Amino acid sequence: MTAFFASRFNSQDCIIDLSKWQELADLIVDIFGADCGAIIEFTGHSFHTLVSSNNETSFLHQGSQWSSDSKSFCRTIVETGKELYVPNALKSEYWINAPAVKNGPVRSYCGVPVFYPDGSIYGTICAIDTKHTDYKHTLVKLLLHLSKLITADLKMAEAAELHKKMALTDSMTELLNRRGLGILGKQKRKDAKRYQDSIGILYLDIDNLKQVNDKFGHSTGDKCIQILASILKNEVRESDLIARTGGDEFIVLTLINKEPETELNALSLRIRHHYQEKTQYQSGLNISNISIGQHLEPYNSTTTLKDMFMNADTAMYKEKDKKKAINK
Numbered sequence: 460m461t462a463f464f465a466s467r468f469n470s471q472d473c474i475i476d477l478s479k480w481q482e483l484a485d486l487i488v489d490i491f492g493a494d495c496g497a498i499i500e501f502t503g504h505s506f507h508t509l510v511s512s513n514n515e516t517s518f519l520h521q522g523s524q525w526s527s528d529s530k531s532f533c534r535t536i537v538e539t540g541k542e543l544y545v546p547n548a549l550k551s552e553y554w555i556n557a558p559a560v561k562n563g564p565v566r567s568y569c570g571v572p573v574f575y576p577d578g579s580i581y582g583t584i585c586a587i588d589t590k591h592t593d594y595k596h597t598l599v600k601l602l603l604h605l606s607k608l609i610t611a612d613l614k615m616a617e618a619a620e621l622h623k624k625m626a627l628t629d630s631m632t633e634l635l636n637r638r639g640l641g642i643l644g645k646q647k648r649k650d651a652k653r654y655q656d657s658i659g660i661l662y663l664d665i666d667n668l669k670q671v672n673d674k675f676g677h678s679t680g681d682k683c684i685q686i687l688a689s690i691l692k693n694e695v696r697e698s699d700l701i702a703r704t705g706g707d708e709f710i711v712l713t714l715i716n717k718e719p720e721t722e723l724n725a726l727s728l729r730i731r732h733h734y735q736e737k738t739q740y741q742s743g744l745n746i747s748n749i750s751i752g753q754h755l756e757p758y759n760s761t762t763t764l765k766d767m768f769m770n771a772d773t774a775m776y777k778e779k780d781k782k783k784a785i786n787k
Contacts, residue, residue, distance in 0.1 A: 479612070480509065480510045480609065480612075481510045484510045484512040485512050485513055485514070487584075487586045488517070488586075490598065490601065491586040491588075491598060493567075493587060493588045494514075494516040494517060494587060494588050494589050495511060495512055495514075495516070495518055495586070495587040495588070496511070496585070496586055496587075497511045497512065497519050497584070497585055498583070498584050499533050499582045499583045499585065501527065501533070501580055501582045501583075502527075503527070504527055505524050505525065506525055506527060506531065506534075508520065508522060508523045509521070511523075516589070518563075518564055518589070519587065525558075529558055530557045531557060532545065532559070532565075532568040533583045533585075537582075540572055541572065542569075542570065542572070542599055542602070542603065543571075544569045544570075544594065545568045545569075546592050546593060548560040548565060548567065548591075549566060549591070550591075565588075565589070566588060566589055566590050567587070567588040567591050568586075568587055568588075569587075569594055569602065570584065570585030570586070570587075571584060571602040575613055575617075576613060576614040581610070584602055584605055584606050584609065586598075627639030627642065627643075629702075629703040631684065631688075631703070632684065632685065632703050633688075634702055634709070635700060635701065635702035636703065637702060637704045640704065640710060640712070645764070647699075651758040652759065654758075656714035656716050656758055657714070657715045657716075657719035657755055657756065658713075658755070658757075659711075659713045659722070659726075659754075660711070660712055660755075660767050660770070661710065661711040661723070661726065661752070662710055662754070662768065662771035662774065662775040663708065663709040663710070663711070663750070663751050663752075664707055664709075664749065664750045665684065665748075665749055666747055666748040666749060666779070666782070667746050668707040670746060671743055671744070674743070674746075675742070675743035679743040679744065683707075683738070683747050684703070686737050686738060686744070687734060688701075688703065690737070691711060691730065694726060694733065699712060699714065700713075710771070713726065719755050723753055724753070727751050730749070730751065731751065734748070748782075750775050750776075751775060751778065752770075752771040752775025752777070752778060753771060754770040754774060
């Protein structure tokens with residue numbers, strides 16, 4: 460099965476089956492009598508051929524790309540958001556110098572925009588020919604209908620992406636949940652081996668959160684959680700993982716290439732500093748603090764992720780016990 464991971468969707472589990480889109484491209488050739496039918500994605504800086512018809516005369520190949528800065532039929536559609544039909548490019552003062560015409564075989568182009576469900580532009584679907592054409596307007600309407608079918612596919616993919624995100628993330632903080640951490644953590648283990656990076660784990664717990672909830676209400680306690688989540692998002696690299704695994708517990712999984720112990724200590728200190736900075740002068744929040752357990756593993760470690768987290772959890776509770784002993 461041919462499949463394409465739609466670039467706007469983040470999850471690799473959100474797959475659009477391109478075999479259906481391939482049938483649309485082949486149908487265009489049959490109905491239009493064109494040399495090439497294609498579906499083109501606009502990436503923001505270039506155009507990318509997702510599918511191209513399988514007929515022998517097709518000259519546009521799947522995967523081919525060109526800059527969005529150059530003069531092209533697709534660029535005009537993206538800029539105007541409207542259909543474009545050029546029956547004879549050689550007789551057009553504007554199109555005769557377009558690269559696809561001047562340096563290529565294109566003599567006729569008929570295309571319409573394809574939209575994301577939110578109305579933003581996804582790309583184009585088109586019929587391209589090496590000879591001039593005389594299409595009836597009903598054929599343009601057909602392309603518009605095919606465009607809507609693609610948008611419907613994108614809408615289903617977007618819904619699947621949202622469902623997947625909801626299954627892997629914590630609704631309050633939008634961080635990963637425990638399930639999401641487990642799934643993405645497996646990929647991080649592979650990345651660590653590939654790049655020979657050490658695996659750093661931080662296990663964080665908000666101290667006195669129960670007291671905050673009891674004395675000042677759960678809204679104040681929720682604010683503690685949200686403050687820590689925000690700090691983690693700012694301090695941890697986007698390529699690393701952050702998860703809220705319990706009511707007041709968080710885990711950070713970070714890959715470190717050089718001086719792992721120093722880097723992990725520095726990250727931990729920054730998180731502590733910023734949490735204290737944001738809570739020390741706010742009533743209710745200022746009785747909270749954070750405890751952090753740290754754990755490091757080499758890239759070739761055979762320790763399971765679960766055990767890594769448990770080791771960091773143990774280190775975190777040792778810190779909590781030290782605090783309790785001091786405060787007695």
